[in-house]
Structures are given as structure tokens and as C-alpha cells.
Amino acid sequence: MELGAIIITGNNQPKNSGQISRSNGTRSTRNPSTLSASSYPIAFWDLLGHxxxxxxxxxxxxxxxxxxSVFNNQESVASISxxxxxxxxxxxxxxxxxxxILLITLGAxxxxxxxxxxxxxxxxACRVTNVSDGQEPLGITLVESKCVANHNTPLRNRLTALVSCSCxxxxTGxxxxxxxxxxxxxxxxxALAGHCDIKPIGKEIQPGIWxxxxxxxxxxxxxLGPCYVxxxxxxxPGALICPGTALERQCEIDCGTIVENSTILPSTYLGPGLHVSHSLISGSRLIHLYRNLDVELGDTGLLGWTQNPASLRVLAALGSLFTFAGAPGMRVPTPSRVPAALDYIRGNGYLG
Structure with missing residues (x-):
């Protein structure tokens, strides 16, 4: 067999970033590039379906x-030794x-x-070839098997020793x-604009709408395209999905909510009457990329997980304000107003 590949994940994560944590707290003005780490790197996040x-x-x-072969390089000290x-x-x-053997440290x-x-x-006639963008390595190395077989020294030490004679x-792509x-x-x-090879997983029902x-x-x-569902x-009913938006699998967007130029990660619920823009949301965690906000909104009931949607609790409390369920074919009106908690959140710059 001429070529095999080994993909290594987990050891090239963003520095204290790239993860949507579910920590307690209300609001943080940290830059999203310094978010606390969570359990999986960005390479594992759904991106237009895959x-x-x-x-x-x-x-x-x-x-x-x-x-x-794929390996998560987050092993215990005993296994590393x-x-x-x-x-x-x-x-x-x-x-x-x-x-x-093609070694890919999956980051970029x-x-x-x-x-x-x-x-x-x-x-x-290279023994080791490293891929870079002309400035920094991309974590991709092609190595001749004869350079790594039948040796007793650790592999990483051998690869380091071969740097001086590597290509x-x-x-430039x-x-x-x-x-x-x-x-x-x-x-x-x-990807939505067609600037790379990534294709959304689904059917393009209209130009730019997948x-x-x-x-x-x-x-x-x-x-409104380009977007992905x-x-x-x-x-x-009554929701508006604006250009640049990606709703990943098993999400729920409640009545009258507007999602603009944002990504909603899998199994996330958005409550009624919200206006989410330039954000990344997973469960009750919201990152506003323009305002450098990192906020946990679980206690508000406005964001959460689809396994236990908060809309049922909100609607129970506000049942006298609007009708949610009805006979088949009956149009469901958009809520006339939303919980008072949302006024507080909007006033503090969490949404919109």
C-alpha cells in the first residue's frame, strides 16, 4: 500500500479558546479568542452538516x-510515557x-x-516533507515509512532529528x-458563499438556500440565502432566517425569532421573539463575535437544549398572552411580547 494517513486531534486546539464552555456566570467581556476550553476542539464542531x-x-x-486512523491526543501521563x-x-x-505516511495534526x-x-x-527525494503556508507550518507531514520503522527511540524525537533534512x-490554496x-x-x-470546497450537507432548494x-x-x-438548515x-411560525446563518442539526427556533449571520450549533433551542445576530450559540451559551461577549443564558430560559425546550415553561407562564397550539392548519400567531427577562438581557447588550 503506497499511502496511509494518521489524523491527530486534540493537541492543536486554540490557546484557551475555540470551545463553547457551559460554565456558570452571566456576562464576560473577554475576547472570544480567549474563551475557556471545553471538551472538544473546533475540528469536531458541525459545519454545514459535517x-x-x-x-x-x-x-x-x-x-x-x-x-x-484517527487519534485524540489527550492521553494520560501513564500512556504518554x-x-x-x-x-x-x-x-x-x-x-x-x-x-x-501522511501525518495530519488537525487544527487548520x-x-x-x-x-x-x-x-x-x-x-x-524527500524523506520528510512538511506543509506550510510560507510562514507557519500547517501540521501536515509526509514521511517515508523507512525513516520511522524498526527504531527504539520515540517517533517524535526521530521526526525532530529529520527536520534539518526535511523538505x-x-x-497557497x-x-x-x-x-x-x-x-x-x-x-x-x-462555505456558504462558495469560496471554498466545503459543500453543505443537504439539498439546495433555491440558490444559496440549503x-x-x-x-x-x-x-x-x-x-433568505445564503443559509443552511x-x-x-x-x-x-413567524421566524426569520437571514443571510449568512447556519442552523445545524436538531435545532429548534421558536416563534418570531430572527437569526442573522450566526451559527446555531446542534441540539440548541432559541426561545420566542429573539433577535440573534453575529453570534455563535451552543445550548444556553452565547458568543457575540462583534461585541466580544461570552455569556451563559441558561437561567433566563431563552436559550437551551432541544431535549428540554424552555418554550414550554415560557408559554405556560404567558399562556394568556398568545395561543401556541391549535387545530391542524391553524395559523399560530407570533407572540405579542416576550418575558420581562428578555428586556433586561437586551438592555445589557446580550442579543441583537
Missing amino acids: SVLERTIERLRRFGVELI HGEPWEKAVIEHARNGVER YSEFHVDDLMRFHIEN NYEY FLNRLASPADYRQLVQD IAECVRIPRSVRV GAHTRIR
Whole structure:
């Protein structure tokens, strides 16, 4: 087998950033690039239906790479002392007849061509080829298996020793380093605008409007492209989905809510009558990218998880103000007003 690939995740996360944590507290004016870490890196986040990790694997397979292993490099001290799993996998690949191994530390999103990289590597008789954008490495290395097989020294030490004789392949194509939530949002916008190879998972029902399977959108909802609505997402009557918005899978957008130029991550619920703009939301956690706000709104009942939507509690408290349910085909009116808590939140600059 000529080429195998090993993808390493977890050890190239943004510095104290890139994660939507669910910590307590109300408001923070920290820059979103300094958010506290959570349990998974940006490469795992859904992005128009598939994560960057999934898209990287799909891209490698299109180039004919069949042997692909994925490792999360967040191991215990004990396991590291005996060699990390990905290092052992590299050696096993080499011993099993793989001629060259592509090591990808998954942080940045790039669209490098494996064929071009292989051609450069072979024509220059390189033992190790590192990919960079001309300024910084991209965490992509192509190594000859004979350089790593049958050695007793740790693999990372051998790769370091080979730096002096390694080749540099300069990549000049599309690149997003995914170093922050703002980078992630930029990648979403670039994908919706067709500036990169990322294609939304779903059907383009109108130019720039992508809808995945099992989506529920009433006729009173306005959807303006470019935008994306993920699988099993429900949008309630009177809502407005504006350009640049991505609603990932299993979300629920309640009555009369406006979502503008934002990403709503999977299984997130947005309450009625909100105006969310230039934001990234996961559950009850909101990051406003323009105002540098990082806020937890779980106690307000306006944001949350679809498994236990807060709208039921809100509607129970405000049942005398508007009708939510009715006979089939009955138009459901947009709420005439929203909870008093929302006035406080808007007044403090959390939304809109």
C-alpha cells in the first residue's frame, strides 16, 4: 500500500479558546479568542452538516487514501510515557507495508491536494516533507515509512532529528487556521458563499438556500440565502432566517425569532421573539463575535437544549398572552411580547 494517513486531534486546539464552555456566570467581556476550553476542539464542531474532521477524511478518501486512523491526543501521563497511540500506529503502518505516511495534526482547515504533495515529495527525494503556508507550518507531514520503522527511540524525537533534512511544501490554496470561534464563523460564511470546497450537507432548494433532511419549516417562516438548515431542525411560525446563518442539526427556533449571520450549533433551542445576530450559540451559551461577549443564558430560559425546550415553561407562564397550539392548519400567531427577562438581557447588550 503506497499511502496511509494518521489524523491527530486534540493537541492543536486554540490557546484557551475555540470551545463553547457551559460554565456558570452571566456576562464576560473577554475576547472570544480567549474563551475557556471545553471538551472538544473546533475540528469536531458541525459545519454545514459535517465536521472538519469528517470532511478531512472524505477528502483523503477522494484522493484514494484508504488506510486512515484517527487519534485524540489527550492521553494520560501513564500512556504518554509508554508512547502515544498515534506513534504506535505510525510504526505499525510502516511495518505492514505502507510506503509513506501522511501525518495530519488537525487544527487548520486546508484544501491541499494529496497528489501534488506526493509528486513534490517524490521528485525532490524527500524523506520528510512538511506543509506550510510560507510562514507557519500547517501540521501536515509526509514521511517515508523507512525513516520511522524498526527504531527504539520515540517517533517524535526521530521526526525532530529529520527536520534539518526535511523538505518544505508551500501551500497557497484556501486556508483557515480555525484558531477561534471567529475563524469558525468565517469558514461557515466562506462555505456558504462558495469560496471554498466545503459543500453543505443537504439539498439546495433555491440558490444559496440549503436544507437537510427531515426539516420542518412552516409557510410563515422566511428563509433568505445564503443559509443552511440542518437535519431534523424545526423552525416555528413567524421566524426569520437571514443571510449568512447556519442552523445545524436538531435545532429548534421558536416563534418570531430572527437569526442573522450566526451559527446555531446542534441540539440548541432559541426561545420566542429573539433577535440573534453575529453570534455563535451552543445550548444556553452565547458568543457575540462583534461585541466580544461570552455569556451563559441558561437561567433566563431563552436559550437551551432541544431535549428540554424552555418554550414550554415560557408559554405556560404567558399562556394568556398568545395561543401556541391549535387545530391542524391553524395559523399560530407570533407572540405579542416576550418575558420581562428578555428586556433586561437586551438592555445589557446580550442579543441583537
